[in-house]
Amino acid sequence: MLSEGAGELVRVLRQMPPMTRTELGDSTGWARTTVNSRLEELLTAGLVRSAEPMNGARGRPASRFTLEPSRGALLVADVGASSARLARADLAGAVAEHESVPLWIGDGPDAVLGLICERLSRIRDAAPAPVWGVGISLPGPIDSREGRVVSPPIMTGWDGLAVPEVVEPALGAPVLVENDSNAMAWGEHVTAEPPADELIFVKVGTGVGAGFVTGGRLVRGAHGAAGDLGHTRGEPPHGGEQPLCRCGKTGCVEAYAGAWAIERDLRAAGQDVGSTPEVLRLIAQGNPHAVRLVRDAGRVLGGALAHAVSLLNPAEIVVGGQVAAVAGEHLLSGIREHVAARALPLATRDLRIRLSDRPHEAGITGMADATSTWILGPSQLAAALNRVGPPPAPPL
Ligand SMILES: [Zn+2]
CATH class of the missing domain: 1.10.10.10 (Winged helix-like DNA-binding domain superfamily/Winged helix DNA-binding domain)
Known part of the structure; x- marks a missing residue:
């Protein structure tokens, strides 16, 4: 003990x-x-x-x-809407190796968690040390106290599921569940040199999410719902009617700026698109309709972020996600313009707004670090040690 x-x-x-x-x-x-x-x-x-x-x-x-970080191993999964990254990390949260697997989150928890557990158990079996804990990030609202998915807009069949109740028996170690934007925000925080203690991370992918770090800590809120920028009210870039969002409300930021909304507007403009990858391809090719929609998306995001900047006074806004990765400056220019015009000068004076340098790794890095902090924290450490038993005897 x-x-x-x-x-x-x-x-x-x-x-x-x-x-x-x-x-x-x-x-x-x-x-x-x-x-x-x-x-x-x-x-x-x-x-x-x-x-x-x-x-x-x-x-x-x-x-x-x-x-001694090699005393144990951690299993980590960063699950997005259409793929997941899986990794093994050491006890200090350093990612040793990772792999990627395609999936569709809307296939439901049995299929998705079944696949994740199967892959992670292979990683566990090859790990050089006993597994102390598991960390999983998911693209939906998570009640962080019990790792429960709550009313997710795109995750059909997941509502109300306590993920640890499924994953823990399958992998034999306690499970931490986090929202994907929070994991990415944390990844940006821990990899910045020096660590970025006042940061807003915005993920612009199929949907829109955000994670806030203030005072060097992730802001989860009372139930884990903090940072849901995508479903705050956005301002229509050209006036007119407010579009319906996937969450059931109208006029959400995501209903203008998410890839699914850009796809809807591209179809309305006569483009033949049917999926997020096709939208991304058009943006990357510089299709004029797609670029115009991305610039509008930046303005809507900038309007919403201006409120967050006024309330939190971050040092940095980091923009990531698949749309940001292909749209780059087309997206950032609208964000910069609207944040500068609408937030107070004291809050924007030294504010940096940039793209993520590590769009594919921030989530897994952040989740590995968060899992390490949790498993070595007061609530888990003693129990984890009891579970894995004494260290192996040194060779004679
Ligand atoms: Zn919404």
Whole structure:
């Protein structure tokens, strides 16, 4: 059984470079004996190892200690509407390898989670260490307390499903579920150098979603519904009637800016399109109808983001998702124009608005890091250690 204090030390070591006993005492304020006993617990549990001693130290160099990330493995899935990325990560959340698999989220949870569990169990069987936890991001509203999908607009058959109740028995480890835009926002936060602590991430794909990071923390809200920018009211770019949204309301941002809405408007303009990939192809080819619609989409997004900028004063807006990846500046210019015109100068003075540098990896990176934070956190760590048992004995 791991003490609470040793658990705290795990979290300190995860955030910090390797440290000596003295440095650990200085940074935590713990007495030397406390540092020693907590370190001893973690060494016995195989959760800490001594790193290279300090270079250039006189006399006997002091040992430095660091988290042992190979003590366990994490399984991670970043599930989108039409494909999923699956990965193994170490205990610190570093992604070791990943693969991609096509699927359709509307096929329902039996088909989709069945496929995900089957692929992840193969990754688990090949993992070099026991699996401590599983993280899954999904393209819909998630009640983060129980990992339950709540009234998703596109995920037919998923409403009310507590995902851990299905995945945990199949994979034999606890499961964290997160909304995909939140996972991507977190991925942008942890990979920025230095970490971006005040950030809005907007995903513009088939639908529109957003994730907010403020004060270095993901904003989930009371039930996990925070950041649902796509279903806030958008302003029609050319006046006129407000289009019906997939959520059942009219005039949502997504009903102008999501790829499905662009597809609807392309068809109305006489283009023969029937799927998101076809819409993306037309945008990438510079089709004039498609480009005009993307620019309009940028303006609607910019209007909605201006409110968010005024309320949260982020340092950065990062735009990702499939539409953003092909539309680039056509989308950003409308966003920039409307954010600058509508938010207060103090909030926009140093605001950076940019495309994601890692559109295909932000989600899996963010989900791996979030799963690591969760499994090493106070609610999970002791139970996880009990489940996986003692570390393997060192070779003789
Ligand atoms: Zn809507």
